[in-house]
Amino acid sequence: MPPESRTFIEEARRAQIIDCAIEVLATQGYAHATMARIAARARVSAGVISYHFGGKQQLIEAVVEKVAGLATDLMVPRILAQPTATEGLRVYIEGNLEFMRLHREPLLALVEIITHAVSEGGGPGPYAAQAETAITDLMKLLDWGQRTGEFRDFDQRAMAIAIRGAIDAVPARLLAAHPTGDPTGDPTGGPTGGPGFDLDALAREYVTLFTLATTGRNPS
Amino acid sequence: MPPESRTFIEEARRAQIIDCAIEVLATQGYAHATMARIAARARVSAGVISYHFGGKQQLIEAVVEKVAGLATDLMVPRILAQPTATEGLRVYIEGNLEFMRLHREPLLALVEIITHAVSEGGGPGPYAAQAETAITDLMKLLDWGQRTGEFRDFDQRAMAIAIRGAIDAVPARLLAAHPTGDPTGDPTGGPTGGPGFDLDALAREYVTLFTLATTGRNPS
Amino acid sequence: MPPESRTFIEEARRAQIIDCAIEVLATQGYAHATMARIAARARVSAGVISYHFGGKQQLIEAVVEKVAGLATDLMVPRILAQPTATEGLRVYIEGNLEFMRLHREPLLALVEIITHAVSEGGGPGPYAAQAETAITDLMKLLDWGQRTGEFRDFDQRAMAIAIRGAIDAVPARLLAAHPTGDPTGDPTGGPTGGPGFDLDALAREYVTLFTLATTGRNPS
Amino acid sequence: MPPESRTFIEEARRAQIIDCAIEVLATQGYAHATMARIAARARVSAGVISYHFGGKQQLIEAVVEKVAGLATDLMVPRILAQPTATEGLRVYIEGNLEFMRLHREPLLALVEIITHAVSEGGGPGPYAAQAETAITDLMKLLDWGQRTGEFRDFDQRAMAIAIRGAIDAVPARLLAAHPTGDPTGDPTGGPTGGPGFDLDALAREYVTLFTLATTGRNPS
DNA sequence: TATGAATGAGCATTCATTCAT
DNA sequence: AATGAATGAATGCTCATTCAT
Numbered sequence: 001m002p003p004e005s006r007t008f009i010e011e012a013r014r015a016q017i018i019d020c021a022i023e024v025l026a027t028q029g030y031a032h033a034t035m036a037r038i039a040a041r042a043r044v045s046a047g048v049i050s051y052h053f054g055g056k057q058q059l060i061e062a063v064v065e066k067v068a069g070l071a072t073d074l075m076v077p078r079i080l081a082q083p084t085a086t087e088g089l090r091v092y093i094e095g096n097l098e099f100m101r102l103h104r105e106p107l108l109a110l111v112e113i114i115t116h117a118v119s120e121g122g123g124p125g126p127y128a129a130q131a132e133t134a135i136t137d138l139m140k141l142l143d144w145g146q147r148t149g150e151f152r153d154f155d156q157r158a159m160a161i162a163i164r165g166a167i168d169a170v171p172a173r174l175l176a177a178h179p180t181g182d183p184t185g186d187p188t189g190g191p192t193g194g195p196g197f198d199l200d201a202l203a204r205e206y207v208t209l210f211t212l213a214t215t216g217r218n219p220s
Numbered sequence: 221m222p223p224e225s226r227t228f229i230e231e232a233r234r235a236q237i238i239d240c241a242i243e244v245l246a247t248q249g250y251a252h253a254t255m256a257r258i259a260a261r262a263r264v265s266a267g268v269i270s271y272h273f274g275g276k277q278q279l280i281e282a283v284v285e286k287v288a289g290l291a292t293d294l295m296v297p298r299i300l301a302q303p304t305a306t307e308g309l310r311v312y313i314e315g316n317l318e319f320m321r322l323h324r325e326p327l328l329a330l331v332e333i334i335t336h337a338v339s340e341g342g343g344p345g346p347y348a349a350q351a352e353t354a355i356t357d358l359m360k361l362l363d364w365g366q367r368t369g370e371f372r373d374f375d376q377r378a379m380a381i382a383i384r385g386a387i388d389a390v391p392a393r394l395l396a397a398h399p400t401g402d403p404t405g406d407p408t409g410g411p412t413g414g415p416g417f418d419l420d421a422l423a424r425e426y427v428t429l430f431t432l433a434t435t436g437r438n439p440s
Numbered sequence: 441m442p443p444e445s446r447t448f449i450e451e452a453r454r455a456q457i458i459d460c461a462i463e464v465l466a467t468q469g470y471a472h473a474t475m476a477r478i479a480a481r482a483r484v485s486a487g488v489i490s491y492h493f494g495g496k497q498q499l500i501e502a503v504v505e506k507v508a509g510l511a512t513d514l515m516v517p518r519i520l521a522q523p524t525a526t527e528g529l530r531v532y533i534e535g536n537l538e539f540m541r542l543h544r545e546p547l548l549a550l551v552e553i554i555t556h557a558v559s560e561g562g563g564p565g566p567y568a569a570q571a572e573t574a575i576t577d578l579m580k581l582l583d584w585g586q587r588t589g590e591f592r593d594f595d596q597r598a599m600a601i602a603i604r605g606a607i608d609a610v611p612a613r614l615l616a617a618h619p620t621g622d623p624t625g626d627p628t629g630g631p632t633g634g635p636g637f638d639l640d641a642l643a644r645e646y647v648t649l650f651t652l653a654t655t656g657r658n659p660s
Numbered sequence: 661m662p663p664e665s666r667t668f669i670e671e672a673r674r675a676q677i678i679d680c681a682i683e684v685l686a687t688q689g690y691a692h693a694t695m696a697r698i699a700a701r702a703r704v705s706a707g708v709i710s711y712h713f714g715g716k717q718q719l720i721e722a723v724v725e726k727v728a729g730l731a732t733d734l735m736v737p738r739i740l741a742q743p744t745a746t747e748g749l750r751v752y753i754e755g756n757l758e759f760m761r762l763h764r765e766p767l768l769a770l771v772e773i774i775t776h777a778v779s780e781g782g783g784p785g786p787y788a789a790q791a792e793t794a795i796t797d798l799m800k801l802l803d804w805g806q807r808t809g810e811f812r813d814f815d816q817r818a819m820a821i822a823i824r825g826a827i828d829a830v831p832a833r834l835l836a837a838h839p840t841g842d843p844t845g846d847p848t849g850g851p852t853g854g855p856g857f858d859l860d861a862l863a864r865e866y867v868t869l870f871t872l873a874t875t876g877r878n879p880s
Numbered sequence: 881t882a883t884g885a886a887t888g889a890g891c892a893t894t895c896a897t898t899c900a901t
Numbered sequence: 902a903a904t905g906a907a908t909g910a911a912t913g914c915t916c917a918t919t920c921a922t
Binding site for chain 4: 469471472555556558564568571572575594595598599601602603604605606607608609610612613615616641642645646648649650652653656658
């Protein structure tokens with residue numbers, strides 16, 4: 001069913017179910033995110049999901065779309081607004097980590113999906129392409145910096161993998177630090193050094209780290 | 221059953237089954253790594269696994285032990301042999317990536333297990349602690365470098381997360397580049413630039429990248 | 441799910457499944473009372489039982505509750521209505537044996553469960569306490585008789601074990617006499633003397649027997 | 661293989677395995693009495709049991725034979741030696757309960773088998789006949805007493821079922837009182853009134869009880 | 881004689897999906 | 902538009918039995 005032909009109430013149900021799916025995925029993990037549980041959280045019968053989405057696969061896809069949309073909305077305009085690639089990289093890193101702070105649950109849900117969703121055969125997961133896209137997008141930013149001479153001569157793909165890997169490692173640490181709870185509480189003992197988890201401080205460290213790595217110079 | 225009381229043939233079967241489990245995990249993913257499939261690959265009845273390992277959980281644990289053993293054997297002595305923390309970091313990175321080259325499938329299997337194994341209660345996976353241990357181990361290496369003055373003043377935990385994240389991101393790229401096949405063939409177009417995947421070149425890039433990031437200076 | 445929140449159709453299915461479970465337990469025994477067989481008798485998929493009861497254990501518990509309810513409803517008011525302990529004992533015996541006549545299958549099912557259900561740890565079965573409760577309840581009746589002077593001076597527990605043992609032995613004889621069939625047919629050759637099985641006559645004999653045993657006097 | 665053609669060592673193995681089966685049956689129950697566990701207790705491979713007995717069914721049968729033999733050896737000569745049926749009944753009861761004291765485990769094992777062993781179809785267990793035989797044997801004793809005029813006019817079968825039921829109820833109480841341990845310790849608070857379980861006192865109560873029931877008179 | 885490796889049938893359970901209401 | 906009852910395939914596991922050594 002194309003979006004424009006959906007009624008308002010239909011759209012609302014879909015949104016509600018997607019949000020519940022995100023909640024369950026983020027808090028209980030992919031393995032426990034069964035149709036029944038998602039439906040229960042939405043105070044809705046299990047069949048409703050099949051009714052609105054056609055199947056679990058399509059629900060998952062809808063979640064991915066929503067979360068990816070959130071991320072794109074946040075990031076793309078910011079990066080494009082920067083005058084230099086160095087600034088662009090800074091904003092890229094900050095934006096990613098800010099996204100984790102603002103949209104913790106959607107992000108965790110997305111991570112669950114990307115790492116756990118499987119295709120019918122034994123091949124790579126259906127969302128592996130997302131990761132590849134993220135790499136190539138980042139490579140464009142790096143290429144910009146190398147063409148302007150801001151960045152030193154490194155292998156773009158290697159650097160992109162490193163940067164994305166460093167960023168993608170954060171949610172798991174986030175989850176380890178706050179298995180079920182709220183990350184906003186008391187960040188003690190440095191950026192990542194206590195029960196709290198200071199994403200802003202982490203962002204500053206990452207910016208310095210990767211500015212050094214890409215330019216060879218400390219950020220001014 | 222303690223190892224020393226196992227028959228030779230028993231040990232052989234165990235090893236065979238562990239290898240088959242690794243194969244299935246690496247090529248088909250955790251979700252498809254059912255007892256039946258692992259047994260089928262070993263050309264063996266499904267009950268045999270329960271007979272030799274007691275259950276799926278123990279089989280998984282045996283896989284983890286084996287792979288972790290491989291990694292430890294490869295890495296620990298090398299790192300300890302280095303005169304400086306900078307060299308230690310270099311060897312840490314090179315060792316990790318070399319491990320991926322030498323033991324691609326075991327590593328992929330381990331990643332599958334760490335990211336997918338769930339505990340009954342819905343909490344963090346039973347092997348989540350492994351990841352945390354890796355971080356703290358790496359922090360010790362970074363602390364060494366800061367105390368000797370080789371490394372600049374950064375947050376150890378942030379840097380450790382970045383380095384491990386960059387390393388841990390590689391297997392997925394490896395998998396994306398060679399979904400089922402052999403990574404040793406034709407590395408064309410630079411370190412990570414083609415169907416081939418030149419782990420040695422990637423290691424060199426990573427070493428430069430993180431030496432800059434930690435010391436602020438190019439590696440000599 | 442609390443009973444009052446169940447649909448009418450849900451309650452009907454539950455009742456049907458419980459009845460089928462009773463049938464299978466009574467006619468084929470605990471060992472053969474698998475989910476598949478019970479479901480098959482109900483002309484229903486096996487998963488339906490898990491759907492309505494959550495698991496086999498809960499189904500068994502539901503059977504116990506139903507049968508125990510039947511028994512309590514039949515017995516308790518009768519006994520409490522008696523003026524003397526002697527009459528109470530008579531009614532206790534008659535009530536138990538009448539229950540066997542009226543609810544042969546439920547009783548046999550209950551016996552199967554009590555004797556066969558096992559706890560995970562290897563300890564006493566989860567329904568062993570039922571038997572002990574039956575003993576202590578009976579002891580209260582005996583105590584009543586001793587305090588009024590109707591009963592002679594015997595050990596209450598020993599007498600209670602004997603009476604309950606005598607009663608509990610009946611179902612097995614019932615089963616031996618009518619392995620699969622209908623107990624209402626032709627009672628020939630005395631109370632328990634043929635393929636028929638006259639529970640009323642047996643009750644009369646038991647009443648005389650235990651009245652003598654408890655009072656030392658023939659029942660008037 | 662007929663007994664006389666068995667070697668001495670063969671016979672010893674059989675006896676050892678039978679004893680271990682009795683132990684496991686008595687202490688862990690029929691459900692947990694798997695071939696593997698029995699074999700383990702005998703410090704022997706599981707295949708050995710099949711080798712010596714042909715299968716589990718035959719092992720069980722061998723256990724039954726052994727225990728029934730023990731009981732017959734103990735009881736029959738005693739009963740036949742009595743001058744009157746009243747004395748015979750006394751000795752019958754005492755003998756049965758003494759058997760429980762002397763051969764607690766074999767008896768518990770036998771009870772487990774009789775109550776749990778199943779035939780392939782859904783019919784009565786393969787050892788149900790044993791119980792029937794016990795009833796008819798006891799009826800002969802009662803018939804003796806009625807023919808001599810010692811016993812009053814009751815239905816022999818009803819009385820036999822009551823007596824055997826009372827006796828057969830004891831092992832379960834024994835088990836409830838001493839789930840795993842030794843019944844010989846401290847019998848406090850009367851025949852059956854404490855943590856201990858005084859079988860001698862219970863026997864005295866039973867003798868009085870059933871002498872009253874059969875004769876209408878207190879035992880002199 | 882005895883072993884222990886291996887089998888295969890049977891078990892309870894979970895879950896996405898379907899469909900009459 | 903929604904329900905919830907029902908399905909059927911798949912999973913991990915247990916266990917008596919078989920058989921080459």
